[in-house]
Amino acid sequence: MKAVVSSHTLGNLFSQVFASGWVPDVLPVVWHAGEPLVLPVAFYRDAFRMIDRLKPAELTITHAFQTNGTLINDEWCAFFAEEQVDVGVSIDGPRQFHDQHRLTRAGQGTFERTIAGVRQLRRQDVPFHVISVLTPASMAAPAEMFDFYVDEGIDAVCFNVEESEGGHVSGSFADAGIEAAYYRFLSEFWQLSVRRPGAIKFIREIEYAIEQVIRPQDAPFSNQLVEPFAVLSMDWAGNISTFSPELLGLKNDRYGDYLLGNVNTGILTDFLDSPNLARMLRDIEVGVRECRGSCQYFSVCGGGEPVNKLAENGTFASTETTYCRLTKMRPTDLVLDAIERAQQRGGGAGEAARAQLARVGAYEGLGRRW
Ligand code: SF4
Secondary structure (H helix, E strand, O other): OOOOOOHHHHHHHHHHHHHHOOOOOEEEEEEOOOOHHHOOHHHHHHHHHHHHHHOOOOOEEEEEEEEOOOOOOHHHHHHHHHHOOEEEEEOOOOHHHHHHHOEOOOOOEOHHHHHHHHHHHHHOOOOEEEEEEEOHHHHOOHHHHHHHHHHOOOOEEEEEEOOOEOOEOOOHHHOOOHHHHHHHHHHHHHHHHHHOOOOOOEEHHHHHHHHHHOOOOOOOOOOHHHOOOOOEEEOOOOEEEEOOHHHOOOOEOOOEOOOOEEOOOOOHHHHHHOHHHHHHHHHHHHHHHHHHHHOOOHHHHOOOOHHHHHHHHOOOOOOOOHHHHHHHHHHHHHHHHHHHHHHHOOOHHHHHHHHHHHHOOOOOOOOOOO
16 A cells, blocks of 8 residues: 555644744755655645645745656646646666666566656656666766767756665675776766757756856855755655655664654654754764865765765764765866866867856856865
8 A cells, every 4th residue: 555645744744844944945845755656646736735825925935856757647747837846757868778777566677658758748848857877887888878868858967876875785886996987977978968069958967066166165065964954854654854865764773763753743843852863963973074074075075975874884973985986076076177177278078167167157267175
């Protein structure tokens, strides 16, 4: 039987969030973890209207869905467009890469159904991006990946590498050459996109790295994943967790189930006093402090992701992970290398950097963050 969050639980969550005084001008709400489209459109229409009724007038709410795309139809497209939902589709590239890991319970590849959902979004002019999990095979094929996106009219891409979380240990991370392969993939993909202006408009890993590397010295930077309640996660039953969203649903000897309370039986602001929060925060702060003292990438990272530190190092109170080397260090290196080439002689990735940086209007006055 499917576990579905009730409107009573959603009402408790949002009324307590709005009453907490923790929300700034905009509250992004992300519906994910489990396939959100298995519930009917009417469920979300009702939920969105209820949230609108509860929210303070001046507060803006944005909604994002992360979906496998297989259930997208006309009705979903109309809903996404009307509600201006930020849609992310999980597709790992062309069939031979996607069907390696994304299978139905019966063991069938889901590529056909996912790409049908992508095409439906395009037909209905619904903006979307894709998230692709890279494997060693797809990392070795940047041109093939690029051509696939361009042929399918996909112009906003985000790359993940299969990571270690909870008890799951990533096979990709065990590959000694993974960092060099990932760097090469991003570099070549970026250069391909510069040679075909307009074909790919957004590569998350490059955009974010540029944003961090070139931000003004005095611009504020925070890592929400290490701040209590900057990210709030709730499961279907109303249980609340914070820090990395992936912690919700995991278990650990030291932190139990990472839960701080339940919005149906407690009050959100009281969860600040949760002993579990204190335990987690103490260890996370130790990890961040050690990162600050030892890592030259701290100014563009802010101490990384607790869930990956725990999975790879066995404790929040730690520093480097394969995950942070892939998601923070190598993209930052790539952008810095490209900037140096752009400044020295242009060409190759240098051209890519110059074009990208010119686009964000930030090439002049560029300064390293360390
Ligand atoms: S890149 Fe890794 S070691 Fe450096 S600050 Fe981030 S998490 Fe810590």
